[in-house]
Amino acid sequence: MSENSTNELLIRMEEKYKKMSKGQKRLADYVTENYDKAVFLTAARLGEVVGVSESTVEIGRASCRERV
Numbered sequence: 001m002s003e004n005s006t007n008e009l010l011i012r013m014e015e016k017y018k019k020m021s022k023g024q025k026r027l028a029d030y031v032t033e034n035y036d037k038a039v040f041l042t043a044a045r046l047g048e049v050v051g052v053s054e055s056t057v058e059i060g061r062a063s064c065r066e067r068v
Helices: 003-019 022-033 045-050 053-067
Strands: none
Touching: 003 022, 003 045, 022 045, 045 053
16 A cells, blocks of 8 residues: 555544444554554454454455545
8 A cells, every 4th residue: 555545544544533433443543553564464363453353344444445
């Protein structure tokens, strides 16, 4: 992902943060604080690390792909 795409992703997460579920917020917080690590994790592993389901991660990824 290019730097512009990364910045756009982080900005979009910030804009949508208030409407996110608790699990989505935990995921967004982790990605924001650990982007360099998060991009290399599988959905299953990212879910384990953050404490959310793999489906929450997959929904988040699909949502991000549509927007960036």
